Every structure is written in structure tokens, then in C-alpha cells.
Amino acid sequence: MPSIRKNPSAQQAPAPVRRRMPPAEREQQFVEGAIRFFSRHGLDGQLRDLAGELGITHTLLYHYFPTKQALLERVYKDLFEGRWRVEWETLLDDNRIELPEKLTQFYVSxxxxxxxxxxxxxxxxxGLSDRFITDRYFALLHEKLFPRIHRQTLKHLGSRSRKPPTEREMEQILGLHGSVFYMGMRRWVYGLGSNLExxxxxxxxxxxxxxRVxxxxxxxxxKKAKS
Structure with missing residues (x-):
């Protein structure tokens, strides 16, 4: 009985070779997954559950981040500190640009x-947990942003004062900043507003x-007219 010859093209294709990911790239993948995980479950989410969502073992995650605090440090660095741009400081310090235009350009960016x-x-x-991220980020704003807004505000008003902002002045600055942040709150926390997707x-x-500016x-x- 003649043997049946198999069609080579019908043979099962070899499984694709999985690329071995460099440690730094794998670590970054874990951080990005952690950001998505914490944004859905809050910062009280457990690392064991995070590992499950990432499809890895808790032991492997522990190898890269021995503590939850170490992971949160990296989340803060990537998601918050890493998004601050030096060019914003240059823009706010540029005395050739009037205050309304300067603040609008900055806050849009x-x-x-x-x-x-x-x-x-x-x-x-x-903010609802241990405030580790919020406290550090507000410290960054108090160092790099709010003093600049205050200095440019005084310049706009024709004042040469070098005093730090009063409580009332700081409240005005925080009101402006908070009104921009609320646009994100309304969209991504309350689910209100246009273009939700x-x-x-x-x-x-x-x-x-x-x-708002x-x-x-x-x-x-x-305030100047009343003083």
C-alpha cells in the first residue's frame, strides 16, 4: 500500500519564539501596569492582585519591587514627577509675555x-489614602509653580514686593490651579462633561x-481697585 505523503504546508507551524525582555523593559511594563491597576482599584490594592492582573507571579513582582512603597515611589516618579517640564518654568519666567497669555499657555500645556x-x-x-503622592506633588508645586505665579502676579499689578504670598493670595493661586484640575476630576472621577472617551x-x-485665567x-x- 503506497504511503501517504504529508503536505509540508499542512504541517503545524512552529510556535513563535517569545522574545526575552530586558530587565529594565520588563520593570517599566510592571510600572505601567501598576499605574493602570491603582487608577482602578485605589492605592490600597494588593500587590498579589496586581501580579495576577499582570499575569506574573507575586515572587517575580517582588523581585523588582520588594515593597509596595518601592513600587509607589516609582509610580510617583513616572506618572507625576516625570511629567513636569522645565520649559514650563521658562515660560512662566518670561517677562516679555503678559500674565493672562502666559498663564493660559501654561495651563493648556x-x-x-x-x-x-x-x-x-x-x-x-x-489623597484618600496616606497622601504620600499628593504631599510630594504639592511640595513640587510649592517649589516650582506657585512662587512663579505669585511673582508674575505682582509684576502684573505693578508691585515690586518680594514678600511671600499672604494666605489670601495663596488661596487665589490655589483656586486657579484647582479649577483646572477640577476639569479632570469632573471627567475621570464623576463621569461628567463632554468627550468622555x-x-x-x-x-x-x-x-x-x-x-479661568x-x-x-x-x-x-x-482687589487692587478696592485697596
Missing amino acids: YAKAILSPEWVRVFVYS VSALSEIDAIYIED MAYVASLQL
Whole structure:
């Protein structure tokens, strides 16, 4: 009986060779997965559950991040500190640009960088937990942002004062900053507003930011007129 010859093309193709990921690349993959995990489950989420979502063993995750705090340190560095841009400081220090235009340019760029669902939700969850991330981030803002806004505000008002902001002045600055952050809160925490499926800042959002800046500048002029 003649033997049946198999069609070589019908033979099962060899399984693809899985690429061995370099340690640094694998670690970054774990961090990105942790950011998504914490944005959904909060910072009280357990690393064992995170490992399950990543499809790895808890032991492997522990090899890269021996403690949860070590992982949160990396999340803060990548998601928060890593998104701060030196060019924002240059923009805010540029005395050739008037305050309304300067603040609008800054906050439009800033909002595009931070108002993602992961950024907003991890930040809120941190505030409801041990405030490790929120405290560190506000320290960054008090060092790099708020003093610059205060100096440029005084310049806009024609003041040469070098005093630190009063409590009332600081409250005005925080009000402006918080109003921009609330745009992300409304979208990614409350589920309100337009373009809910789009993480990028829309054109209409940029207009709203300009409105907030102009309200801040108007309040300065009103305060100056009353003094």
C-alpha cells in the first residue's frame, strides 16, 4: 500500500519564539501596569492582585519591587514627577509675555500633560489614602509653580514686593490651579462633561482654561481697585 505523503504546508507551524525582555523593559511594563491597576482599584490594592492582573507571579513582582512603597515611589516618579517640564518654568519666567497669555499657555500645556484618567484617579486615591503622592506633588508645586505665579502676579499689578504670598493670595493661586484640575476630576472621577472617551484636551477645554485665567486676573484687578 503506497504511503501517504504529508503536505509540508499542512504541517503545524512552529510556535513563535517569545522574545526575552530586558530587565529594565520588563520593570517599566510592571510600572505601567501598576499605574493602570491603582487608577482602578485605589492605592490600597494588593500587590498579589496586581501580579495576577499582570499575569506574573507575586515572587517575580517582588523581585523588582520588594515593597509596595518601592513600587509607589516609582509610580510617583513616572506618572507625576516625570511629567513636569522645565520649559514650563521658562515660560512662566518670561517677562516679555503678559500674565493672562502666559498663564493660559501654561495651563493648556499642563492640562494636556496631566489630565489623563490615570493621573487624576491615582492622585485622588492618594489623597484618600496616606497622601504620600499628593504631599510630594504639592511640595513640587510649592517649589516650582506657585512662587512663579505669585511673582508674575505682582509684576502684573505693578508691585515690586518680594514678600511671600499672604494666605489670601495663596488661596487665589490655589483656586486657579484647582479649577483646572477640577476639569479632570469632573471627567475621570464623576463621569461628567463632554468627550468622555477622549483623554486629550479638547479645543473647548482650552477655552474654558482661558476663562479661568481671565477670572483670576479680573479678581486681581478688583482687589487692587478696592485697596
